[in-house]
Amino acid sequence: MARLSVLIADGNPVIRAGLAAILGAAADIExxxxxxxxxxxxxxxxxxxxDVVLLDVRMPGVDGISALPHLVMLAPVLMVTYSREAEIVxxxxxxxxxGYLVHGEFTADELLRAVHDAPLGRPHFTPTAASALLTELRTSSHPQRDVAQSSERMHNSVVFGLSSREVEIMDLIASGMSNQQIAATCFxxxxxxxxxxxxxxxxLRSATRSEAIARWLGTARPGVTGHG
Incomplete structure (x- = not known):
């Protein structure tokens, strides 16, 4: 029987070694x-x-969240991380x-089951991740607000005349990324x-990042500058 191949992505070599030891003990995983x-x-x-990628959230350079949309096009991805914030989940x-597993909340057997189920599309969640997701869904389920924010963003892109790539980069600027992080994220x-x-x-007629962010997010209206 063919063995399940796994790639481990984590910025901590000790964590990588620990996960590799658990997976390596299984006869059908490599x-x-x-x-x-x-x-x-x-x-x-x-x-x-x-067959499966185990991915941490916080890593130097390109982090897990930035790499995730590119990785899922190539293989099933299972988050295995210490990051437990609801927004990140x-x-x-x-x-x-x-799937989303938080370190300290799963046993070796539970990790192996999650890895085996990932290619089959069966998600696994540890308690903190499951409750964080539930809380996030309950508190952020505001369709009218989401539509309004999307409409505002589209309106601004049209008003300011930004290209699709410029819209992407402006969103990354607004999220707080540095030039280096944006370069890595956009390749x-x-x-x-x-x-x-x-x-x-x-x-955007802006001289600074903060001014550009303010205009982009709609807190400063187009046509109004601080210089008269």
Missing amino acids: VTAQAADGREALSLTRRHAP REALLLGAG ISEKTVKNHINRIFAK
């Missing part, structure tokens, strides 16, 4: 590769085509994660990011 960040995880996933699932050079930002700032 750890084919290990990655220290999202960019390496994507490269190794393309090279090895694993929700975002990971919206981006395609097939472009920092120089290209700077060129995009210069054009975005010109279109």
Whole structure:
């Protein structure tokens, strides 16, 4: 019987080794590769085509959430992480994660079951992740607000004349990312990011990141500047 191939992506080598030891003890699982960040995880996933990817959220360089939408196009992804915030759990699932396990809340057997079930589309959640998701769904289920925010964003993109790539980069700026993080997330050079930002700032008539964010999020109206 063919063994299930797994790629482990975690910024902590001790965690990687621990997960590899648990998985390696199973006769029908093989750890084919290990990655220290999202960019390496994507490269190794393309090279090895694993059956399952175990992905941490917080890693140096390209983090797990940034790499997730690219990874799920290549293999089922199971989040295995210390990050337990409701927003992160929700975002990971919206981006395609097939389960969410928080360290300290699962046994070796539970991890193995989650790995076996991932390619079958059967999600697994540890208690904190399940309750965080439930809480997030209860508190953030406001369709009218979501539609209003989407409408505002679309209105601003039209008003300011931003391209689809500039809209993507402006959203990343608004999320607090640095130029380096944006470059890694979009798989472009920092120089290209700077060129995009210069054009975005010109279109938004903004001199700083905070001013551009304010205009983009609608807290400052187009046509009104602080310089008269």
